[in-house]
Amino acid sequence: MPGMSIRLENVGIAVRDLEATIAFFTDLGLTVLGRDEVSGEWADTAVGLDGNHARIAMLQTPDGQGRIELFEYLHPDAIETDPTLPHEIGMHRIAFAVDDIEASLAIAARHGCVPLRGVANYENIYKLSYLRGPSGIIVMLAEDLRKS
Structure with missing residues (x-):
């Protein structure tokens, strides 16, 4: 159509x-x-x-x-499942562009949410990090380094 x-x-x-x-x-x-x-x-x-x-x-x-x-x-009662892994088929993650990834990660840490592995630098274009948010939600934070 x-x-x-x-x-x-x-x-x-x-x-x-x-x-x-x-x-x-x-x-x-x-x-x-x-x-x-x-x-x-x-x-x-x-x-x-x-x-x-x-x-x-x-x-x-x-x-x-x-x-x-x-x-x-x-x-009905919610059904607990194993948290989704980054390579599993299905709903994967929610991603947010942030101005300051370190400040955003500090906020997440106050909620007990830390990066799965760390902060990556993609070709000096983005700093990226996946973290496990509330209820096991995978949250990606991305800071555009070209805006700095």
Whole structure:
């Protein structure tokens, strides 16, 4: 369908602890646009899960372009899984461009989140680091060195 309009609305992430995850992302600089608790037939139909009942929060990047929706399931019980590894098929990571990767990593560390291995320098263009965020979310932080 040529000419069909499409844009990314948000990335949804199921989390173990909504408040801790909100604190992590807001400390990194995102803002909370809203919170809600969802359930009922419409939620069951939209998600494809009977008895769907969750607390949700929508967060936005400072430029207004990126959004993530966090949800903590109240029913059915959330299913714990092994944290995703960087080379596994499926939802991989969420990435953020940051002005200062060291300052961002210090904020993440206050939440107990540290780089998987360290900070890499990609051809003096980017400093990059993957870290394990709340609920095992892989978060990539990238500082564009060309802006310095």
